[in-house]
Amino acid sequence: MIKQVIDGIEFKLREYQDFSWLNxxxxxxxxxDETGSGCISFGIKKDNKKYxxxxxxxxxxxxxxxxxxxxxxxxxxxxxxxxxxHENLIKLVDxxxxxxxxxxxxEYAEGECLFDHWNFDRYExxxxxxxxxxxxxxPVEKRLxxxxxxxxxFESFIDAGYVAVDFYDSSxxxxxxxxxxxxxDIDLFRKMPTVNDxxxxxxxxKRLKAPEENELGASIDEQTSLFTLGAIIFDMFSNxxxxxxxxxxxxxxxxxxxxxxxxxxxxxxxxxxxxxDKNDRYKTVKEFREDFYKNxxx
Numbered sequence: 001m002i003k004q005v006i007d008g009i010e011f012k013l014r015e016y017q018d019f020s021w022l023n024x025x026x027x028x029x030x031x032x033d034e035t036g037s038g039c040i041s042f043g044i045k046k047d048n049k050k051y052x053x054x055x056x057x058x059x060x061x062x063x064x065x066x067x068x069x070x071x072x073x074x075x076x077x078x079x080x081x082x083x084x085x086h087e088n089l090i091k092l093v094d095x096x097x098x099x100x101x102x103x104x105x106x107e108y109a110e111g112e113c114l115f116d117h118w119n120f121d122r123y124e125x126x127x128x129x130x131x132x133x134x135x136x137x138x139p140v141e142k143r144l145x146x147x148x149x150x151x152x153x154f155e156s157f158i159d160a161g162y163v164a165v166d167f168y169d170s171s172x173x174x175x176x177x178x179x180x181x182x183x184x185d186i187d188l189f190r191k192m193p194t195v196n197d198x199x200x201x202x203x204x205x206k207r208l209k210a211p212e213e214n215e216l217g218a219s220i221d222e223q224t225s226l227f228t229l230g231a232i233i234f235d236m237f238s239n240x241x242x243x244x245x246x247x248x249x250x251x252x253x254x255x256x257x258x259x260x261x262x263x264x265x266x267x268x269x270x271x272x273x274x275x276x277d278k279n280d281r282y283k284t285v286k287e288f289r290e291d292f293y294k295n296x297x298x
Contacts, residue, residue, distance in 0.1 A: 001061055006031075011040065014059040021098070022053065025105075037187065038063035038070030043108060050108030051093065057101040071102045077187035078104050086156045088149045090173075090184040109182035111175035115168065135174055136236065140261065143236050144296070146174070146181050151289045153183055154229050158285055162189045164225040166203040169232065194220050200250060207243060208232065209251040211276050223278050226285045227252070230273030237261040265295035 001012055006019055011031040019042075022028060026046030033040050040060050042053045056074035057067045065073075078095035081104075091107040112131035135143070157164070165188040173182040188203050196202045199216035202209075210227035212218035231252040238255040246253050254274055257267050269291050275281045282288040 006042075012061050013040075014061055017058055025051070025053070033060060034062045035060065036062055036064040037073065038065050038067060039074060050110075052090070052106040052108045054104045054106070055101050067100075073187055074102050074104055080162065080186050080189050081106075084157045084160050084162060084186060084189070086153045086183070088153055088181055088183050089156075089186070090182050106184075109173045109175075109184065110178070111173040111180070111182060113170055114172045114174060115170040131174065132169060134176065140237070142179055145179070146172070147233055147236065147292075149181050149183075150229060150232065151285065151292070154225060154285045155289070157186070157189065158222050158225060161192055162186075163192055163194060163220050163222065164228050165189050165220070166205075167228060168205050168208045169235065170205075172232075190220065192221060196220055204228075206247045206250050207252065208235075210274075211251050212278070214250050222284055223281050226282055226288045227274050229285065230270050230288070234260075234270050234274065263295070263298065265298050266292065269295055 001014060002016055003010055003012055004016065004019070005011075006022065007028040009028050009031050011033040013033070022042060022044060026044040028042050029045055029050075030043035031040065035041075037056075038058070038060050039054050039056050040058045041055070044051050044053055054074065056070040059067065063070065075095075078092065081089070081092035090109050093105040093107060095102075095104045097103070112134075114132045114135055116131060154164070164186075167183075167186065167189070171183055171185040173184060175181070196213060196215055196218045200214045202213045204213055208228060208231040210224045210231075212220065212224055234252075234255060237260060239259040240255060241259060242253050242255065252274060254271055257264065260267050269288075272280065272291075273282055273288050282291065
C-alpha cells in the first residue's frame with residue numbers, strides 16, 4: 001500500500017497511479033478510497049460548483065473485484081442513472097473513458113452518508129457522533145419525510161423495470177443543514193427478471209439482506225426490494241441491538257417492539273414487509289406504501 005496526495009488530500013492505493021489530470025476539472029477537496037467496488041471517488045470544485053467523480057480501474061486497497069470488473073460495473077451503472085429518474089437520485093453529468101480508467105461524473109450532493117464506514121476508526125477515536133446516530137436523533141416527522149422520498153424512489157425504479165441490489169443506509173446522503181436527502185450508489189441494481197447467481201455471496205450488507213439474497217437461484221424481484229425498504233425503515237426508527245445476530249444469520253432480523261419508536265400498527269406493517277416467506281409479504285411497493293400511511297397515525 002502507498003499513500004498519495006492531491007491538492008493536500010491524502011489517499012491510499014496498492015501502487016502509484018497518476019491522478020493529476022483531475023486538476024483539469026478543478027481542485028480536489030475530498031477522497032473516498034476504501035470501497036469494495038474497486039472505485040475511488042473524488043470531490044472536485046471549480047468556479048463554486050462541486051462535482052463527484054467516481055473512477056473505476058484504479059488499484060484500490062479494499063477492492064473485492066478486479067479492475068476490469070470494476071470498469072464493467074461502472075459502465076453499466078452509468079446506463080442505470082440514465083434510465084432511472086427521480087428528483088432525489090444523484091444527477092449524472094457525464095461518463096467517459098480516460099486511459100486505463102472509466103470515469104463517471106455526478107453533481108455533488110451536500111450532506112453526510114448515513115453509513116460512512118470509511119470513517120468508523122475516526123468516530124471510535126474521537127467519540128464523535130456518527131451521521132446515522134445524528135439522523136436518528138432528528139424529530140420523527142423529519143425522518144418520515146425521508147421515508148416518503150424512499151417510497152417514491154423505490155416505486156420509480158420498480159416502474160423502470162429494476163430491482164434494488166446493495167442499496168442500504170450507505171446509499172443515503174442527508175443534508176442536516178437543509179433537511180434534504182439524496183440517494184446514490186445504484187450501480188448494482190438489476191433489470192427484472194433476475195436471480196441470485198452468487199448464493200450467500202450475493203451483493204449487499206448482511207444487516208439488511210432478504211433471505212432470498214442468500215439462496216442460489218432464488219428470484220430477486222419487487223418483493224425483495226420492498227423487504228430492503230422495510231428493513232431500512234425499521235432501522236430508522238429502532239434502537240438496533242441485534243446487529244451481531246444479523247451478521248451471524250446473514251440477513252435482516254426485525255427489532256423488538258420495545259426498541260421501536262412508532263406505533264404497533266406500523267411495527268406490524270414492517271414485519272409484513274420483511275417477512276421471511278415471500279407469500280407473507282406485500283406483493284408490491286405500492287401496496288406496502290398504502291398500508292404504511294394508512295396506519296402511521298392510527
